[in-house]
Amino acid sequence: MASKTLNQKTTCEVRPKGPSTLRLVTHAPCGETIEALETLLGLAKEGEVTGLAFGCTLRSGGFISDVLGRCYAEPTFTRGVVAFLADQVTTLQHESHTS
Numbered sequence: 765m766a767s768k769t770l771n772q773k774t775t776c777e778v779r780p781k782g783p784s785t786l787r788l789v790t791h792a793p794c795g796e797t798i799e800a801l802e803t804l805l806g807l808a809k810e811g812e813v814t815g816l817a818f819g820c821t822l823r824s825g826g827f828i829s830d831v832l833g834r835c836y837a838e839p840t841f842t843r844g845v846v847a848f849l850a851d852q853v854t855t856l857q858h859e860s861h862t863s
Contacts, residue, residue, distance in 0.1 A: 791823050817842045 807813040815834030821827050835842040 815842070817846055 804813055804816075813833075815836065815838075816830070816832045817835040819827055819829040831839075831842060835845070
């Protein structure tokens, strides 16, 4: 079922609002993250997701990254996917500095 897509809205905002306003960040489960993982799992079970290259953040401040499946088998293709993701993150970074 390739029609499923991941939600692109940010519902787990953790950056401060405004230049000097701070707010408490709770460690409650992020619904957006859970929904995205469930969507990916469903697509993988249907055979649509054939590989993954990912990075995720941990509550401790650390992170996990890995490359699996087709992404592992086809590193040149995966570098393109990761470059596209890097561009998306760069755009988010620039947007956060201008708002």
